[in-house]
Amino acid sequence: MTPMQIPVRAAIYARISRDATGEGLGVERQLDDCRTLAAKRGWIVAEEYVDNDISAYKGKRRPSYQRMIEDIEAGQRDAVVVYHTDRLTRRPIELEQFVQVCERAGLQQFATVTADIDLGNDDGLFMARILSIVAAKESARKSARLKRKAQETAEAGKPNGGHLRPFGYEKDQLTVVESEATVIRQLADRYLAGESLMSLTGWLQDQGVLSVAGLPWRTTTLRQTLTNPRIAGLRAHNGVVVATAVWPAIITPATHEQLVAAFARKASTGRRVARRYLLSGMLRCGKCGNKLFSSVRGERRRYVCMSGPDHGGCGRLTIVAAPVEEWIAEAVLIRLDSPAMADALAGRAAADDRHAALLLELQSDQALMAELAGMMGNREISPAEWKVAREPIEARIYNISRQIDQLTGHSALTGLVGNGDALRTSWSTLNLSRQAAIVGAVLDFATIGPGVQGAQGVDPSRIVPTWSH
Ligand SMILES: [Zn+2]
Numbered sequence: 001m002t003p004m005q006i007p008v009r010a011a012i013y014a015r016i017s018r019d020a021t022g023e024g025l026g027v028e029r030q031l032d033d034c035r036t037l038a039a040k041r042g043w044i045v046a047e048e049y050v051d052n053d054i055s056a057y058k059g060k061r062r063p064s065y066q067r068m069i070e071d072i073e074a075g076q077r078d079a080v081v082v083y084h085t086d087r088l089t090r091r092p093i094e095l096e097q098f099v100q101v102c103e104r105a106g107l108q109q110f111a112t113v114t115a116d117i118d119l120g121n122d123d124g125l126f127m128a129r130i131l132s133i134v135a136a137k138e139s140a141r142k143s144a145r146l147k148r149k150a151q152e153t154a155e156a157g158k159p160n161g162g163h164l165r166p167f168g169y170e171k172d173q174l175t176v177v178e179s180e181a182t183v184i185r186q187l188a189d190r191y192l193a194g195e196s197l198m199s200l201t202g203w204l205q206d207q208g209v210l211s212v213a214g215l216p217w218r219t220t221t222l223r224q225t226l227t228n229p230r231i232a233g234l235r236a237h238n239g240v241v242v243a244t245a246v247w248p249a250i251i252t253p254a255t256h257e258q259l260v261a262a263f264a265r266k267a268s269t270g271r272r273v274a275r276r277y278l279l280s281g282m283l284r285c286g287k288c289g290n291k292l293f294s295s296v297r298g299e300r301r302r303y304v305c306m307s308g309p310d311h312g313g314c315g316r317l318t319i320v321a322a323p324v325e326e327w328i329a330e331a332v333l334i335r336l337d338s339p340a341m342a343d344a345l346a347g348r349a350a351a352d353d354r355h356a357a358l359l360l361e362l363q364s365d366q367a368l369m370a371e372l373a374g375m376m377g378n379r380e381i382s383p384a385e386w387k388v389a390r391e392p393i394e395a396r397i398y399n400i401s402r403q404i405d406q407l408t409g410h411s412a413l414t415g416l417v418g419n420g421d422a423l424r425t426s427w428s429t430l431n432l433s434r435q436a437a438i439v440g441a442v443l444d445f446a447t448i449g450p451g452v453q454g455a456q457g458v459d460p461s462r463i464v465p466t467w468s469h
Helices: 027-041 063-073 092-105 122-155 178-192 197-207 219-227 253-269 321-336 341-377 383-408 420-427 432-442
Strands: 009-016 044-052 079-082 109-112 234-237 240-244 283-285 293-297 300-304 318-320 443-448 463-467
Touching (some): 027 109, 044 063, 063 092, 122 240, 178 197, 178 219, 178 253, 197 293, 219 253, 240 383, 253 383, 300 321, 321 420, 321 432, 321 443, 321 463, 341 383, 432 443
Parallel strands (some): 009 044, 079 109, 283 443
Antiparallel strands (some): 293 300
């Protein structure tokens, strides 16, 4: 024991942080109680060390704590007072280091407002270690509490905070921004109609519509926005829809489901559900050499050169889709004209029937998914029931998509090159995917030259095909 006549130079350590135990004590209250305790012991408070808003659990550097350790090491302190051991540290390893420093410096007086610990005996050391392990467990419990809270917030359909507002909603994450909602609905319609993400980001660029981060849209951001259940008034948690949201929907749950299915199908097959552009990926800009992208302006389908971060073209060339498609199709048929074609076509007809049947199956399953999503949206079924109902349909959609992919793959073209006349009569009965596959088999790409201002129709001299066969 320290003789009474030699003053004990005490260090008071206080820390405030969001993980404050129990009462959520402020620094002033901690300091007051520690001063009272030191006075009761007859200790002189040599210095008060305070760290603000720094967790003792995460192992971040705490400047005042560090300074106190240095003072103890230098033999300047005889005692340490804290409100509770967890103010000192929440990490067992750090407590061990603290104990070692105290042992080396001969510091044996350690007091806490909540429970005194004498590090100079085995009981005190044991107690301190136990307390620090308890403190570590408390931190773990706290993180479990936070997770539970997040789960509850989600199940109540409430927003989850976050720094950036979602596109389509105000900062409160509840109020719809009508101008952006209109953009979202147009994007959804156009994507479902077969327009590519690339084309849609180009359109946003043209319209001067920026992302919530104030940047030009990229295809990845656009995909995230369009597949986010939030815009359908659904609240997702950890990737699963758990509730109907408290905010208004911008698109219907059924449209959301169609979008998710369309993106999933695109991801698994590399093709869109409904191809509307015969020459997607096959045309090049005659000015800059970049690929042209499919695009809709009003009712008119077009191929355009697009500038911007996703595209990198000159953005200065456009051609109306229908005439160039007709011209290329005709050119391909002439190219294919050879007597060997007839036999190949007989085999193809069966494959096309199978292809059409699979597409019908796919569409009916997708309609079913949309219907289920609608029931979920109207609270006719629970999220759990929805999930159970979806699984077999999703599996079926995946299988059908794979079969369609095999049928439309390039290997299916073997032997097609042949009789253009025969193919011409059945051409209009082939679906767009088949037509595109046939064109792709003979046409490497076509370069589109600049148009003449005010010219009517398409000037064939603008189209320069590069044949692969
Ligand atoms: Zn260009």
